[in-house]
Amino acid sequence: MQPLARILIVEDEPAVASVIQKALMEDRYEPSVAMDGESAWDHIQRFEYELIVMDVMIPGASGIELTRKLRKAGMNTPVLMLTALGSTDNIVSGLDAGADDYLTKPFKIAELLARVRSLLRRHIPSSNSGPATLTFFDITLNLDEKNARRNDQIVELTATEFRLLEYLMRNPRRVLSRMDILEKVWGYDFQLNTKTVDVYINYLRKSSKAPVPRASYTPSSEWAIS
Template sequence: MDILLIEDDVNIGNSLTKGLTEEGFSTTWVKNGLDARDVIFNEKWDVIIMDIMLPGLTGIQLCEMVRFKKISTPILMLSALDEVDDKINALDKGADDYLSKPFNFKELISRINALHRRFHQKMPSESEILSCDTLVVNKTKNKITRSGVDIQLSSKEYMLLCCLLDEKDKVVSRTRILEQVWHTNLDTYTNIIDVYISYLRNKIDLPNEKKIIKTIKGRGYMITESE
């Protein structure tokens, strides 16, 4: 597996490069955001690991550029910032996972492998059109409408909506949502689900439209046309 590590802290960079190499990963270490941008745009990687606080370009800026270029390589963000808002910001800008410093190296390896499985194994074909009531998601065109009105969603909001629509009229557990959208099963992320459900409701529950995302207390969430 080819891993790009973007980290300006020399001690952390040396330690991670040594550890990842010993685990059998081919690891390239870049120390600033500007150099990393060129490396990402010109080469292919299986997983990108990046710090948030980088010289030249921050991890957040770099992540936004990568996703703007339609590069889908999974990104694992590392940061000493561990507030919920910091995690939400990173995930909303295109990161696929977030690990707060200091972290356990074995957990890092586990998350790298999980990201690789998720993004590089062939997935079964899915329906390209998902709908509920007047809400329609065209996955081919990445287009969301409600009663013909265009709705703009962030990448995580879109993934959460598709996760619910794939199981329309069924309860989707919080664990399932964490695995599908945030690629983790750690309950430290559960309040992020609540935040993103609120974001979704604010965007798709247009005036005079039926509220279609239901909270099933103690079990999870369900999207349905039924009352």
């Protein structure tokens, strides 16, 4: 039977890696294991994976450094980051590096499998997924290449900023609550203060000077959040 997806597990604790690998195999995935940053990068360059389960604290390059390297190389493979460091700063650092989701140790295998399924659904190409580009006024997002342009000039955005701008551009002129944005952009029950949305909106304004949401009103040419 064809495996559902190839998944790389980057975890230096043999017992944890073994439990994750067994659970993924039982769910018909094809998991591989790398136990340090160097071997993980070797796997990533040699093989194609649909998902990477990445521990933050690994020998050699950390999970955050490896994820940042992955994104810098133009690879869009979704990353589920595992961390024993559940503070807001550590979570934000991982997401800003390009991780798509995170799970705090200790975790239940059922929850990990649910996150895996969610990430794979969000990243599997579909012929019904709509156009490869989104345009709003003079801003264009290329969803295949994961880049943004304004007036044909590249706008430098982090992975999180890109997802946020994509969601806003898919919902033009709608009033969006902060909780709705957290759920849709980060893809799970995000455990940060809703003011995180305001912080990232400001990041977008500084990066692109784009017509992004304002919290207090709803002008026809802009998005708004409540």
